[in-house]
Amino acid sequence: MGNFQKDISIRNEAVPTRPTFGILIETYGCQMNVYDTQAIFGLLDPSHFSAQEDELAADVILLNTCSVRDHAEHKIFSRIGEIRHRRREAGLPYPVIGICGCMAERLGKNLRKGVNPVDLVVGVDNYDSLPGLLHDILDEVGSLPRAVTGHRADTHYVAPPALYPTNNSHLVTIHKGCDYRCTYCIVPATRGPQREKDPEAILREIRKIVAAGGREVTLLGQNVSAYHWQKELDFAALLEQVAAEPGLERIRFLTGHPRDMFPHLMDTIGQLEKVCPWLHLPIQSGSNRILRRMKRLYTRDDYLGMIEYARRVIPEVSFSTDFIVGFPGETPTEFQDTLEILRAVKYDQVFSFKYSERPGVPAARLEDDVQEQEKKDRLAELIAVQKEIWEREASGFIGQIWTAVVESPARRPKGAWRLRTANNRKVVISGMELEVGDSVSVRITGHQNTTFLGDAI
Numbered sequence: 001m002g003n004f005q006k007d008i009s010i011r012n013e014a015v016p017t018r019p020t021f022g023i024l025i026e027t028y029g030c031q032m033n034v035y036d037t038q039a040i041f042g043l044l045d046p047s048h049f050s051a052q053e054d055e056l057a058a059d060v061i062l063l064n065t066c067s068v069r070d071h072a073e074h075k076i077f078s079r080i081g082e083i084r085h086r087r088r089e090a091g092l093p094y095p096v097i098g099i100c101g102c103m104a105e106r107l108g109k110n111l112r113k114g115v116n117p118v119d120l121v122v123g124v125d126n127y128d129s130l131p132g133l134l135h136d137i138l139d140e141v142g143s144l145p146r147a148v149t150g151h152r153a154d155t156h157y158v159a160p161p162a163l164y165p166t167n168n169s170h171l172v173t174i175h176k177g178c179d180y181r182c183t184y185c186i187v188p189a190t191r192g193p194q195r196e197k198d199p200e201a202i203l204r205e206i207r208k209i210v211a212a213g214g215r216e217v218t219l220l221g222q223n224v225s226a227y228h229w230q231k232e233l234d235f236a237a238l239l240e241q242v243a244a245e246p247g248l249e250r251i252r253f254l255t256g257h258p259r260d261m262f263p264h265l266m267d268t269i270g271q272l273e274k275v276c277p278w279l280h281l282p283i284q285s286g287s288n289r290i291l292r293r294m295k296r297l298y299t300r301d302d303y304l305g306m307i308e309y310a311r312r313v314i315p316e317v318s319f320s321t322d323f324i325v326g327f328p329g330e331t332p333t334e335f336q337d338t339l340e341i342l343r344a345v346k347y348d349q350v351f352s353f354k355y356s357e358r359p360g361v362p363a364a365r366l367e368d369d370v371q372e373q374e375k376k377d378r379l380a381e382l383i384a385v386q387k388e389i390w391e392r393e394a395s396g397f398i399g400q401i402w403t404a405v406v407e408s409p410a411r412r413p414k415g416a417w418r419l420r421t422a423n424n425r426k427v428v429i430s431g432m433e434l435e436v437g438d439s440v441s442v443r444i445t446g447h448q449n450t451t452f453l454g455d456a457i
């Protein structure tokens, strides 16, 4: 069994009494980082660290970072400069700045050098060293190495449920890393090999969430559909076990790999009432040649066949996806094949990105030959085509009655609530007193982009 939080907290107790420091953790990138940020808070002794939201009030600022595209990393470098600038302007001393997450893993101690070096670098499997390291820096002991990275097979962090904001879905990371080698992708390098959390640990975590009032979980991983525990229990079997937890009402999951969406998994999703009928299945491209060059391990027909099967066995199922445009060698015709996929599937939501070359990944050996302006144009065209398809789809829902669960107050209009349907459609309603977690019947009256407007009935 891995190093779970209970072992780690014993180490925290050894830290002697000291003043309270303000800490701000900014989270970038994917949900895995959102979960890890909560796990880091769980590792820090609350009598020594108080969470801050303002960078001017924090003694320590940790940036939990993403390396997936070049732009994501640039954002962090400018953020480090900005934090220091704002502190200088306010006449405040520089805070301790630390880098966590994927950039920490990718760049390691290089982040401690250069024009804007940081004080601390802690990679994705080493957050348990943060309490000791922060003690070392803040109490000026100064004896520990300031860059701790490298993958540890058995380390799985657990985010304590009480630290979550009162929204509906509690993230539960079920495994880390990735064993696929999509040629464009940095994640296998930053997150390491796929390693499963013990199903017993997952169930314990979910029981704690339920005991703390949670009713919904989102099972998280780069590749949840490839979950397998000691060859005995696959993702479908894990879903069955999670669904058997009393008190839990809804289960979502992110991200499934199309390659592992086997018929028996889709059957299970369709049969288990608690499992929400929403599949986020990144296709990346509609061209078989590009899919091969990306090493995605499925063809467009495999993918479309899977969508068709899912529609048959999962009532009310909705789909979302990711695309990369301008992958090396993508021709205008191959890009048109991608647009065809939009028309064939009719996704609820599409996340699309311009290809960004990542150092050291296999695709970096291919010439990044689609010009930047061409990538921009393809991205804009994809977004426009999806918008047109979605406008038609969404208008067809007006007048329907959906069941949706209250997630939070809406930002606009005042007094309105934000709800989500089981198949992941956002709905805003106003004009009544509600509570987070309430289930409401809503008549759909309109929509703005992917958010629907409705009246409670």
Ligand code: SAH
Pocket: 068, 069, 184, 185, 186, 187, 222, 223, 255, 256, 257, 282, 284, 322, 323, 324, 353, 354, 355, 356, 357, 358
């Ligand atoms: N594990 C998930 C996705 C992880 S990364 C999966 O396999 O689908 C999230 C998304 O970022 C990917 O789906 C892809 O669309 C995009 N992405 C990853 N690497 C990229 C790169 N080098 N350039 C542009 N987009 C990229």
Ligand code: SF4
Pocket: 178, 179, 180, 181, 182, 185, 186, 187, 188, 222, 223, 257
């Ligand atoms: Fe990256 Fe591919 Fe793994 Fe997803 S499946 S994390 S895209 S290597």
Ligand code: F3S
Pocket: 028, 029, 030, 031, 032, 033, 065, 066, 067, 068, 101, 102, 186, 187, 190, 191
């Ligand atoms: Fe980014 Fe790392 Fe997630 S690269 S997308 S934060 S796994």
